Amino acid sequence: xxxxxxxxCSVPCGAPALDPRAIHHLCVCGAPxxxxxxxxxxxxxxxxxxxxxxxxxxxxxxxxxxFDGETPVTLGEGFTPxxxxxxxxxxxGLDHLYIKDESLNPTNSFKARGQSxxxxxxxxxxxxxxxxxxxxxAGNAAAAYSAAAALACEVFIPxxxxxxxxxxxxxxxxxxxxxxxxxxxxxxxxxxxGGPLGWYDVSTLKExxxxxxxxxxAYELAEQMxxxxxxxxxxxTGGGTGxxxxxxxxxxxxxxxxxxxxxxxxxxxxxxxxxxxxxxxxQQGTExxxxxxxxxxxxxxxxxxxxxGDFLILRAVRQSGGTALTVxxxxxxxxxLSIGKHAGVSAAPEGGAALAAIEKLVADGSIKPQDSVVLFxxxxxxxxxxxxx
Numbered sequence: 494x495x496x497x498x499x500x501x502c503s504v505p506c507g508a509p510a511l512d513p514r515a516i517h518h519l520c521v522c523g524a525p526x527x528x529x530x531x532x533x534x535x536x537x538x539x540x541x542x543x544x545x546x547x548x549x550x551x552x553x554x555x556x557x558x559x560f561d562g563e564t565p566v567t568l569g570e571g572f573t574p575x576x577x578x579x580x581x582x583x584x585x586g587l588d589h590l591y592i593k594d595e596s597l598n599p600t601n602s603f604k605a606r607g608q609s610x611x612x613x614x615x616x617x618x619x620x621x622x623x624x625x626x627x628x629x630x631a632g633n634a635a636a637a638y639s640a641a642a643a644l645a646c647e648v649f650i651p652x653x654x655x656x657x658x659x660x661x662x663x664x665x666x667x668x669x670x671x672x673x674x675x676x677x678x679x680x681x682x683x684x685x686x687g688g689p690l691g692w693y694d695v696s697t698l699k700e701x702x703x704x705x706x707x708x709x710x711a712y713e714l715a716e717q718m719x720x721x722x723x724x725x726x727x728x729x730t731g732g733g734t735g736x737x738x739x740x741x742x743x744x745x746x747x748x749x750x751x752x753x754x755x756x757x758x759x760x761x762x763x764x765x766x767x768x769x770x771x772x773x774x775x776q777q778g779t780e781x782x783x784x785x786x787x788x789x790x791x792x793x794x795x796x797x798x799x800x801x802g803d804f805l806i807l808r809a810v811r812q813s814g815g816t817a818l819t820v821x822x823x824x825x826x827x828x829x830l831s832i833g834k835h836a837g838v839s840a841a842p843e844g845g846a847a848l849a850a851i852e853k854l855v856a857d858g859s860i861k862p863q864d865s866v867v868l869f870x871x872x873x874x875x876x877x878x879x880x881x882x
Contacts (some may be wrong), residue, residue, distance in 0.1 A: 596873030607703030
């Protein structure tokens with residue numbers, strides 16, 4: 494059964510709960526909306542029921558935005574491997590380093606999770622055209638899941654994005670608009686063109702459901718780690734939906750009694766040296782992040798000068814006792830090569846950034862040799878092979 498009940502403001506601002514059977518994007522106050530569930534009733538849902546379910550993210554459908562009788566738009570996303578990277582950990586003096594390899598999702602990144610959830614809801618809400626700005630991977634996933642749902646897709650992407658991202662959107666039948674500027678400029682143009690035409694906008698955190706797909710990374714992590722949390726989660730952060738989603742999931746999982754009596758992981762937000770609005774806000778002690786001027790990095794997924802969910806990312810980092818730090822483009826590439834050499838994993842620059850962050854936290858004594866650490870490799874290297882030259 495579905496325990497999905499309503500949408501509410503993430504602030505909250507006092508606005509009433511909203512019916513998820515109607516189309517909603519942002520709250521009237523401009524903040525992101527969050528999907529909510531009847532967690533008291535969900536305590537009757539046993540984690541033992543997961544045994545034998547299909548190995549994808551919809552194994553947790555009771556706490557996903559799917560009503561009874563509905564079928565998800567799925568390409569088999571989720572339940573990606575979590576494995577003990579012993580050789581890579583040994584290079585850092587860590588006994589318990591794990592990699593959650595999101596590159597094995599459809600379209601080669603964790604973005605598949607969010608688009609599966611968002612486009613499932615869009616389909617049942619009567620959408621005909623999906624639209625979004627993208628740095629690359631989110632557009633690829635949106636195009637693929639739109640195709641699977643028989644919906645049109647409009648993608649707005651910076652014209653200097655890597656060619657494989659642009660070509661893959663077209664592979665799945667999306668109409669691609671190249672934009673002179675950053676993802677924020679693409680978002681502005683997407684809204685201007687799509688608003689009057691009634692396109693269903695799946696921009697990061699401007700609709701409530703991509704976060705629900707991303708949160709399943711935490712459900713899987715709990716299940717794969719035998720219902721205990723690791724000490725650390727190292728997460729490359731652009732728009733930050735994955736970070737926000739996992740923090741939301743920790744609360745849900747604990748409240749239904751699947752994990753109890755253990756401290757939540759310390760959340761580490763990793764950003765690029767020349768595009769680090771979250772890191773700057775964390776260091777300055779502010780609740781929101783100012784837009785980053787002249788954002789630049791070879792990691793397209795990290796080139797996000799402003800995240801609409803900045804306050805939610807910062808809240809997760811601070812409440813967990815974690816931190817936020819930057820790495821250079823060179824360190825990202827070195828991280829990619831090290832992950833490949835010592836773990837046999839195809840890591841995008843974002844995954845390389847996470848390893849570089851771990852190295853810094855080990856060096857300054859924050860991460861101890863006995864700590865359990867999960868590195869999120871959010872995408873694969875194949876679309877980025879040019880940076881290795």
